[in-house]
Every structure is written in C-alpha cells, then in structure tokens.
Amino acid sequence: MYYLLSITEVFKNNFNFYKEYFVQQIQNPAWDNPFYIIPVICLLTFLLELFLPRKLEYKPLSRKGFTLDLFYVIFFDYLILLFGFFAFASTTEYLFKEFLGLFGVSDYILFDIKKLPFIFQFLIIFLLLDFLQWFGHFLLHRIDFLWQFHKIHHAQEELGFASTRHFHWVEYFVFKPLLFLPFMFMNFSVSEFVALYLWIGYGFTFFSHCNIRVNWNWLNYILITPETHYWHHAKTLPNRYGVNFASTTTLWDHIFGFFYLPKDKGQPILGVDDQEIIPKTFFGQMIHPFKVVFSKSKRKNALSRAEKRRRRKKK
Template sequence: MNIEKYIDIIKNSYVGYWNYIQQEILLQTNWVNYFYGLILISLVVWVLEIIFPWRKNQSIFRKGFWLDIFYMFFNFFLLNLIVLIALSNTVAQFFNDALSVVGLTLNSFQLFEVNTLPKPISLLVFFVITDFVQWNIHKLLHKVNFLWSFHKVHHSIKEMGFAGHLRYHWMEPIVYKSLLYIPLAIIGGFNVEDVAIVHFSALTIGHLNHANLGWDYGFLKYVFNNPKMHIWHHSKTLPSKYGVNFGISLSIWDYIFKTNYIPSEGKNIELGFEGDEGFPKTFIEQELFPIQKKD
C-alpha cells in the first residue's frame, strides 16, 4: 500500500474543500452554490412556516431552533471540511486499489451510464435510486442498536421546524455515503449539475417534511413525503418498535412495504423517543453521547 498517496489525497482534500468553501462564500463559483442555496431554501421554508403555521401556538424561534441552525451549517459545511471529504476520497481510492488487486475497476460494476438517457429521465432515475437506497439505510438506523444510538440525535427534536432536518450526528452521513457508494457506481455517468439538482430537490423536500406546516399534498402524499406524514416518524409513541414512515423524499416506499402510519392528524403529538428526558441538550454532549460508556 502506498501510504504517501493516501496522505496526499487527505491533504489535497482539505486544501481543495477549503478553497471551494471560500469561493462559494465569495460567489466565485457557478450556479451550483451549496452555501447560499442552503440559506435561500431555509429562508423560503421558514417564511412559509411563519405565514402558514400548523401549530399556531409554536414560537417562530421554537424549542431547539438555534441548536438546529448550528447543526445545519456544521453538518452541511464544517463536517465536510473536518472529516467527510477527506474520508470519502480516501475510501474511494482504497476501494479502487482493492478492486485492482483482483483485476477489477469501478467500471466493472457499472450497469449503464445514467447520462445516456434523456435528461429528465436520467435525473428521475438518479433521484429514485438514491432515495430508495437511503430509505433502506434509514430503516437500518432504527433497527441496528449501534446505529440507533447515533440516530437518536435527530429524534431528540421536541418541536418540528425546517432546521430540524439537518440535526443529526456526524456518523450518519458516513453511513449514508458508504452504503450509497456502490449503487451510485452502478449507475455512473452523472455530472455535477445532476447531483446539484437532485441534492437541492431532496434538501427542499426534507426541510418541508420537518417544517411547522400542515400539508400532505393531496393525492401526491402517496408519492412524496410530507409534514403530516413525517411528524409521525418523530412521534414518541409508535405501533412498531423500530419506527414507521422512513421516507426521505418519497413516501411511496412506505406504502409499498407497509411501513406507512398516519392514524390521525398528528398536529400536537409528543415527539421524541422513550427516555429522551435524560438526553443531552447541547451540541457537544449530543455528539459525545453515543460513544460514552452507559451505566
């Protein structure tokens, strides 16, 4: 194993991503700007919450609002700088090196290139496949105790709001990115613009799912996840030990695999999980909670 090659990858990942973040903040990139894209989408959904609040007695600056705002920027940008980009690039190289030992390449797994399809179809295929894989990963986060200990951070939300979408432990994106690697390799050929379109679409839907909005989108509720459905995923009292309504962007998987659950309106149900009274309330404590020795 060429250790120096991996050290260079890690070093270049840090330098490259730091330069990229600076360019985004200074508006030196093209329209694919994740920094201001996140801010714009967040402001739009927050304004919708203010104009059309489902729970009218819930404060605009709801319980946990500022903690979630910090999580939002930490998980979206700082986490990439601290670990994810370097880890992702290193793992990708290691995976390619391991395949080369047995005479394979990443292209050996590729069934087709999604960009050979008409643009609308290729985006739809990319969106649906990634969402289905993430739906399965989300179920794992609930069913595997080790993973659930990290996912509890997200379920510590006590009042729903758009920023709660990105309250999650730093281990979660590592799990998602790792398990998404092979499926995305199988449908290779997507470009930066495709990734951005799918990413911003999922970000918007995720913000809306967690927002203080009483929407279900009519008959489209059987296709798209929505606030009235997702609030039951966060309910403290559930009919299943491992949870319900695992949809990320699409609700259709829950209806197909019978994990859907909307027994009533759900506007004022208690959120959280059993024993959350003793769950830490600060960022550092929540980050350390899953790895601390329990009595």
C-alpha cells in the same frame, strides 16, 4: 504504511480541491451555488413557518432547541457536508477502487448511464438515491448500534425547519459516502453525486420538518410532508421500528408497508422514551451515543463471561 500514506494523500487532495471550490462558491453567487442556496432554503421554510398556520403551539423562533438547530445547520451544511463529506466520499471511492484492484478489476463501470437520454438518467438516479436514502434511514432505526446515533435526531421535542440538520455526525460518515458506491458503477462522479444530493435532499428535508399545518391531502401519499414526517418523530411509535422512513417520495414506505397517516389522531407527541438522558448541548449529544454503545458492549461482554463461567461450573 504505503496505503496509509496514499489514503491520507487522497483525503488531503480532495479536501484542498473542495476548499478551492468552496472559496470560488463564496465569490460567485449563483442560483445553483450551495453556499447561497442553503440560506435561501432556510429562509423560505422559515417564512412558511411564520405565515402558514402552525401545527403545534410554539413559535418558530422561540421553540425548544431553535438556536442549537441553527448551529447544527452551520456545522453540517458548511463545515461537514461542504468540506469533510466530499473528501470522505472521494476517499471511499478511492479505497473501493483499490479494493477492486486487488481482484484485478480495473474497469468497474457496469453500466454507463450517460449513454441514456437525460430523462431516463434522471429517473434512474432519482429513484436509486431515494431508495438508498430510505433503506439507510430504515437501518438507522432497525440496528440498535445505529439507532443510538440516530436517536439524537429523534430526541427533539419540538420540530422546525432547522431540525432537519440536528443529527449525529456518524450518520454522515457511515452512510452518506456509502450511498455513492452504486452510482460509481454507473459512471457517475462524486462531485456530480454531491450536487445531486444537495438538490434532491435539501429542499425536501427542510420542508418536512417545518412546523406548519396545511392539509396536504393526496400529496401526503406521494411525497414526504410535515404531516407524515411528524409521525416518523412520534414518541410512541405506531410499530416496533418506526414508520415513514421517506426522505423524498413515499414510494418505498408503501412498498414495504411502513406508510402511516392516521385520519383522526391529531398530532403526535414528539421525542424518544428516554428523553431525559439525552444531553441538551451539542458536544454532549456528540459524545452521548458513544457512551451508550460502549456501556452496552461492556455489559454484554460481562454477561457472556458470567454465562461461560456458569456453563463451566455445570460441567
């Protein structure tokens, strides 16, 4: 009971702290202010879609799901990421410290990254974050339970800059706070992590969903681009679990053999196999994966009960 109270307290404090920060962000426009940087990134990527030749034959504003995607941007970037995520990540940090405390560990910093020159700090943090994002994304495809939630992102038939935030909230609350844990051991705070995450993650993910046709050439092999990410969204996957899981660099896709960029195959058809059963509304999409997971586990339990009965009869 005491624990429950203190967890609620930690969440509340962090939520209030971030609420104040949020208000302060609105009142003080600046080039590094997330409140303003998000619409700027949206505008820049939207202009790219308008002025560069389109990759698929639909217009940026009239493509399928554009309004819904914009709602997702507001929902995740302003309501979830800028509020709930910070409080959630801080509560996860607190719970983890408490957990270590059970084993008498109070000094959890294994290596103080702040003692290194800035360039090394940046490289280590950047590569680690890039790998964790890559691995988290791979798991979203590899584990069926998680795939049911990630499928909401993949069920989009037409992509554009705003498609990047068309996600199920479970992805944020399960993965993102856990991404922070390794940074904690290196003397990196949640707020530093959130700021870094905003900077590194934002520009790239919005850009990778842009409906633009540019010959990215060698850049495709180094950084995530719309060319490679559209193949990640292909309805018919080039292999069982998917390809191109990158969120910033393609390094991990090359290392683990998931990089895919065919030379003469044109553009992939986007979406998932059971496209028709995915609801078209925001609330429908938020509930749908839970229904699938629940009915799958009910079916699994019924099957194992039937199997047990069959075995008993045999004996």
